[in-house]
Amino acid sequence: MISCSKIDNDAPKQYVRIMGKGSWGYNDEKGNVIIPLGKYKFLNPLDEKGMILAELKNKHGYIDIHENVIVPFDYDDINLFSQDFACVKKDNKYGFVDRNGKIVISIQFEDETYFQKTGLALVKKNKLYGFINKQGKEIIPIIYQNANEGTTDSLISLSKKGKWAFFDSFGKQKSDFIYDEIALTNITIDGEGESTFWKNGLILVRKNKQISYLDKNLKEVIPFGKYNTGERFNNNRIAIVSKNHKYGIIDEFGKERVKPEYDAIEHPEESYHESEIFVAKKGTNLVLLDEHGKKIYDNIKDFSFDYCRINKKIEKIYHVQDLNGKYGAVNTKGKLIIPVIYDEFQDFGSNYNAIVKYKGKFGLIDSDNKTAYPIENESIYSVDRRDLDYYVIKRNNKYGVIDKNLKPIFNFDFQDLSPCFYDTKNRFIAKQNDKFGVIDRAGRIIIAFEYSEMSNWVEYGPGENYHFVTKDNKHGLITREGKTVIPVIYDSLFYDSDKIIILSKNGKYGVVTIQNKQVIPFMYEKIYLEPSFFSKKKETEFYVLKNGKYSIINDKNEVIKSDLSKNEVENKFSYYYN
Structure with missing residues (x-):
């Protein structure tokens, strides 16, 4: 079989995908145009075989870097290749083409699909499900009400008359249709998200309102009725279960890592995703458990995630609040690194120091709980702890600024001091002798100290180029450079x-x-x-x-x-x- 794609041994090894107004193209690594803009509505990155999924005049196909058409633009939609087959859509039906553009499985199915590592694809026809192989043969007949498949193991689940059964990827039935539910779960392999029935540990099944856990051979490890509820096993091969409204954690051998004695156990949210650790609740008390169910810290009211520098390395820690409302921190092993004594405790945010409040005063501490800046101030804040640049400090009703290395930027000479929101690193609205003005980081006066009021930028205000100002009880508008726009006479x-x-x-x-x-x-x-x-x-x-x-x-x-x-x-x- 002769491939339609060409091999150019002199071609650059790197190509850059570019986007224009309503079109895509490619340049080579030197910036020379290879595929010009204006022709293709969309171009995908080159795949491992040098093919590019493309959209041309509302039709989809594949080309190579020289615009040789490999899969013709005959289709309403086309997927990425999986197991060297791509699912195509035409007239609201689906089929498969190979990498030479040949239709290898006729366009007849009702949903898009993929060939998985098992060599099978889940297909739908006449509102029923089954599995085919790469020759288009029905390995599992298309006669079932619903179906699920793991992408990393050889098990398949199918439903008939509201009940589920197990099959293998060779089409052999492995159980009777007795289950009300068979759970598929997520697993991460080499950084990629996959799905599995058993590779996380055990398979969760439900029957007659009871749950059980099965091993990969479908043998009961946790019998029906032992627990009232259960969750899927996670990447660490453990699962949350409950009995008589009390929650615990089990491992894949059925051993209780955490006895069912808590009112609730859940994974807390961390950086917009579910954390691997657990938080358990008993009454009003919380307990932190690590990703294996081992206790980190208990008898707390609340906690949060943070990162700090310990021995020049950035490490995860947990802020904890005790039942009296005081704050401290523990590391991931449960060691107390910041004593639980502070009225307020802001994040380190991967920095060396954190802002704390103790006995009504503010200061800075490091990860060893050593005082980095005296705890004797009325307030301290930083604009962005993730990109820490300086701290604004109030002491004895005067404001000053120190940099992240705790060196002074401004002495305590100001009645008020706040970063200009349009340039937080370099400009500040300052107040001296009851008048406001704007200074830069070097102390140069940008806007003279002559206003009794001066606005900072606000979302629904005049934008970042202006300040509303008041002088002698009159109002006006000036630019960020101090130029009058609306005279201060109103x-x-x-x-x-x-x-x-x-x-x-x-x-x-x-x-x-x-x-x-x-x-x-x-x-x-x-x-x-x-x-x-x-x-x-x-x-x-x-x-x-x-x-x-x-x-x-x-x-x-x-x-x-x-x-x-x-x-x-x-x-x-x-x-x-x-």
Whole structure:
């Protein structure tokens, strides 16, 4: 058999997939265009055989790096190759092609599928399930109501008349149809997620409202009725079980690693996924158990995960809170490394030091519980512990800043000090002599100390390029460099959006944009506006008061409706504005 793909011995070994507007292409390692943008709606990375799954004019196929068509663009969808076969879709039916683009199993099935390592593929036809081999032969007839397969072992489960039975990958039936449920579980092999019936330890089955655990030969290791409930075995070959509403942990030999004596046992969430360790609950007390069910620490109210540097290595630790509300930390072996004495204890976050509160004062400790910075401050905080740069400290009602190496950046000369949200590493809003300004990390004044109020960036504010400011009880808007945008001359300022800022001066209200372009002239005694996130109207409407009468106008200052009831308007906006 002659392959359609070409081998170019002089071709670069590396190709870079590139994305354009609505199309994909490839360059070589030197940046030369190999497959230009503008032709293919999608291109997948090259697979191990040098083939690229591609989409062209809403059809799918495979090409090589030279755009030789290997699998023609005849299909509505096509999958990645598995066991050198790819599932294709055409006219809402599925079949298989080989790496030469030849249809090897006719397009006849109702769901997409893959060939697994067992050499079988689960297929659906006429709403029934079965298994075929790579020759298209039905190894298990397509006559069953449902089916499951493990990707790493040779067992298969099939259901008939609401009951499940085991088969092997050769099609031999291994049990009667007696089970109400046969559990398939997840396993990680070489970093890849797979599914298995028994490779984690034992198989969980349910029959007549009772559970049992079977070994790979389908022999009962844990008999029906011994436990009321049970979970699947995990990667560490243990499982949570319960009896008489009490929970414990068993291993694959049926031994109780943790006796069923707890009100609950579960895997806590760690970094948005289920942790391998366990937390057990008895009354109001929690117990931490490691991934093998061994006790780490007990008699705690709460805990959390953290990482710190111990002997120059980053290691996992657990913050624990005792029943009196005090905090400390233990390592993964259960050794107490930070005594449980602190009123507050923030994460190390993989750093050398952590912020603690003790007897009402704040300071820093290291992983040996040595004081790294005196615990004698009114507050300490860092902007981002994962990318620690400095600490902002308040002491004796004055603020200063030290870097992550505990060296001073600013002395305690400021009445207030907070990082500018638009540049947290380099700029700070500071207060001296009751006036606010902006300084950089070197202490240079960026915005002079002349304002009684100065906003930091907020999500629903004017963005990162501006500060709202107040001076002599007047309001305005300046840039982050201190340039005046809206003069600081207004009695009130309400920001709705960059297109609508309501201002008042000498008892008259108007509207401007963030560039200080006038939208509504300053001729009204009041202007009200439904906040944009409440209003469902396409056209912006302003409720205005002029000569004692309320009207509705648009953003062209044209009257939409006049002679509104005073009570109606003022009741409507009583919660929004003064």
